[in-house]
Amino acid sequence: MAGNGTIERLKRREAAGESETRTREPRFSRQQPDVRRQQIVDAAVRCLAKGGVGAFTVSAICAEAGISHGLINHYFASKEDLLVAVYEKVTDGLADFTRTILAGRHDPEDKLRAIVDASFSGEIFHESNLAVWLALWGQVRNNPALRAAHKELYDGYRHAIGHQVRAVAQRRRLALNPARLALSLTALIDGLWLEWCLDPTVFSPEEAKTACYDLLQARLGAF
Amino acid sequence: MAGNGTIERLKRREAAGESETRTREPRFSRQQPDVRRQQIVDAAVRCLAKGGVGAFTVSAICAEAGISHGLINHYFASKEDLLVAVYEKVTDGLADFTRTILAGRHDPEDKLRAIVDASFSGEIFHESNLAVWLALWGQVRNNPALRAAHKELYDGYRHAIGHQVRAVAQRRRLALNPARLALSLTALIDGLWLEWCLDPTVFSPEEAKTACYDLLQARLGAF
DNA sequence: CTCTTAATTGAAAGGTCGTTCAACGACTGC
DNA sequence: GCAGTCGTTGAACGACCTTTCAATTAAGAG
Numbered sequence: 001m002a003g004n005g006t007i008e009r010l011k012r013r014e015a016a017g018e019s020e021t022r023t024r025e026p027r028f029s030r031q032q033p034d035v036r037r038q039q040i041v042d043a044a045v046r047c048l049a050k051g052g053v054g055a056f057t058v059s060a061i062c063a064e065a066g067i068s069h070g071l072i073n074h075y076f077a078s079k080e081d082l083l084v085a086v087y088e089k090v091t092d093g094l095a096d097f098t099r100t101i102l103a104g105r106h107d108p109e110d111k112l113r114a115i116v117d118a119s120f121s122g123e124i125f126h127e128s129n130l131a132v133w134l135a136l137w138g139q140v141r142n143n144p145a146l147r148a149a150h151k152e153l154y155d156g157y158r159h160a161i162g163h164q165v166r167a168v169a170q171r172r173r174l175a176l177n178p179a180r181l182a183l184s185l186t187a188l189i190d191g192l193w194l195e196w197c198l199d200p201t202v203f204s205p206e207e208a209k210t211a212c213y214d215l216l217q218a219r220l221g222a223f
Numbered sequence: 224m225a226g227n228g229t230i231e232r233l234k235r236r237e238a239a240g241e242s243e244t245r246t247r248e249p250r251f252s253r254q255q256p257d258v259r260r261q262q263i264v265d266a267a268v269r270c271l272a273k274g275g276v277g278a279f280t281v282s283a284i285c286a287e288a289g290i291s292h293g294l295i296n297h298y299f300a301s302k303e304d305l306l307v308a309v310y311e312k313v314t315d316g317l318a319d320f321t322r323t324i325l326a327g328r329h330d331p332e333d334k335l336r337a338i339v340d341a342s343f344s345g346e347i348f349h350e351s352n353l354a355v356w357l358a359l360w361g362q363v364r365n366n367p368a369l370r371a372a373h374k375e376l377y378d379g380y381r382h383a384i385g386h387q388v389r390a391v392a393q394r395r396r397l398a399l400n401p402a403r404l405a406l407s408l409t410a411l412i413d414g415l416w417l418e419w420c421l422d423p424t425v426f427s428p429e430e431a432k433t434a435c436y437d438l439l440q441a442r443l444g445a446f
Numbered sequence: 447c448t449c450t451t452a453a454t455t456g457a458a459a460g461g462t463c464g465t466t467c468a469a470c471g472a473c474t475g476c
Numbered sequence: 477g478c479a480g481t482c483g484t485t486g487a488a489c490g491a492c493c494t495t496t497c498a499a500t501t502a503a504g505a506g
Contacts, residue, residue, distance in 0.1 A: 026501080026502060026503095027454085027455080027500085027501075027502085028453085028454055028455070028501085028502075029454095029502075029503095030452085030453050030454075030501095030502055030503060031453080031454095033453085036453085036454095051365060052361055052362070052364060052365050053276060053277075053361060054276075054365060057492085057493070057494085058493075058494060058495085059492080059493080059494095067454080067455090068454065068455045068456060069455085069456070069457095069494090069495090070454070070455060070456065070457095070495090070496080070497080071453080071454060071455075072494090072495095073494080073495060073496075074453075074454075078494085078495085079494070079495095131364060134360060134361055134364070135361060137357060137360075137361070137417065137421060138275055138276060138357055138358060138360070138361035139275070140421045141275060141354060141357070141420070141421065142274055142275050142277060147421075147422075150421055150422065151422050151424075154418065154421075154422065154425070155425070158425070180430070180433070180434065180437070183425075183426055183430070183434060184411065184434045184437065184438065186414070186418065187411055187414030187415045187417075187418055187434065188407065188410055188411045188414055189414065190413075190414040190417050190418060191409070191410030191411055191412065191413040191414025191415070191417065192410045192414070194360065194410075194413050194414065194417060195377065195409065195410055195413060197364070198360060198363045198364065198370075198373055198377075199370075199373065199374050199377065201374075202377070202378070202381070202406075203406055207403070207406070210403070211403065211406060211407045211410065214403070214407065214442075215407065215438065215441075218438075218441035218442055219437075219441055249471080249472060249473095250470085250471075250472085250484085250485080251471085251472075251483085251484055251485070252472075252473095252484095253471095253472055253473060253482085253483050253484075254483080254484095256483085259483080259484095280462080280463070280464085281463075281464055281465085282462080282463080282464095290484080290485090291484065291485045291486060292464090292465090292485085292486070292487095293465085293466080293467080293484070293485060293486065293487095294483080294484060294485075295464090295465095296464080296465060296466075297483075297484075301464080301465085302463095302464065302465095
């Protein structure tokens with residue numbers, strides 16, 4: 001259990017019989033504000049992954065981060081603010097990974113494949129990450145800041161996919177509505193995330209990926 | 224605000240100057256256990272719809288139901304038990320409605336259409352209902368009883384859809400994996416529910432329905 | 447080494463939470 | 477009418493929640 005490292009350290013010091021005047025081990029270590037903020041956000045993410053929104057409490061997060069109760073409100077005005085920081089962290093993580101995967105690709109077909117692959121790769125498509133998404137989704141409706149962040153993320157995501165779909169359709173001279181297919185693809189991915197998170201026994205990540213490829217193939221031809 | 228109907232009734236009585244000996248209005252009314260249970264479950268559903276899992280508190284539910292704090296634990300051993308009852312209620316509501324819609328249909332094509340239509344009909348596809356589903360999804364991972372109920376519901380749902388898909392495929396002499404298409408369709412529906420619940424401005428119920436029809440058409444032919 | 451700064455602690459305040467339970471009183475059967 | 481049943485109330489309890497803040501002290505500057 002994290003969080004009482006301080007106490008343990010003190011006990012060790014006393015047991016060793018060190019005198020008061022000797023240089024004693026510090027009771028805590030200072031951190032650069034940015035570093036500490038990240039520590040707290042990371043701990044909060046782990047809490048969400050472990051126990052959903054019910055585990056998103058100040059004491060649980062501080063214990064997980066190994067800091068005292070008071071510190072959380074020194075870095076975040078409120079628990080709500082911390083939740084927004086968590087959403088941004090998770091969002092950025094997904095965006096960064098997608099960007100990395102997209103880096104080498106230039107064909108729109110390649111890029112669409114990469115987006116699907118990224119969505120079901122081991123880095124993204126694992127229980128604890130999806131559990132965090134699930135917990136965050138549950139808060140979007142009741143938190144205006146989260147709502148705005150969510151809208152921005154999803155609009156951008158659908159737009160990016162629509163852009164690649166349009167390129168493929170033009171190249172293959174297909175008449176279809178790119179925005180509509182982008183909508184279907186994002187919904188299918190989210191639906192697979194949701195259902196696999198709630199019950200991972202029904203299908204494998206590979207099958208999920210296949211489902212997306214099947215959709216693209218049926219609407220755009222060979223994939 | 225509900226929940227203080229008793230007090231209001233008493234005040235009204237006093238203001239009217241009724242004597243103590245006169246037949247006074249009862250402080251509460253008894254209900255058959257089944258009726259009261261349903262009242263509580265219904266109130267809990269409304270709370271979930273209004274404020275997500277954060278509004279699923281004993282005081283909020285009792286206020287919504289117009290009963291006193293203590294009564295909730297007279298009918299449900301714990302809040303967790305109540306949540307399971309809520310899940311069953313919402314589940315049964317969906318199942319009943321789908322059964323009604325399916326009643327007159329005999330063609331497998333007709334039945335598949337009916338399932339999609341039901342999923343995006345006004346009775347099911349509205350914000351407060353989807354908000355309840357969203358809140359419940361967020362609890363499935365952390366509540367064993369909910370987890371079991373969820374698995375039963377979704378396995379049955381996927382199986383029913385797979386059955387109709389198989390019938391269509393056989394009739395049209397198509398070689399495809401019915402379970403795989405059933406998986407895609409349920410995931411697409413859930414994904415559309417999720418995304419519309421989180422941001423209803425992006426697409427209309429009609430567009431959501433079209434997305435599902437498009438999927439069926441692309442894989443099974445004209446729909 | 448001393449002074450200064452500000453990151454960190456931990457106790458305390460003030461709520462709200464879920465649950466329990468003794469007392470109340472609305473109804474049923476007699 | 478009367479008595480018994482049991483659905484219902486509401487106060488009380490202990491646990492836990494978030495936020496605040498004065499005191500502490502690690503760490504960098506002079």
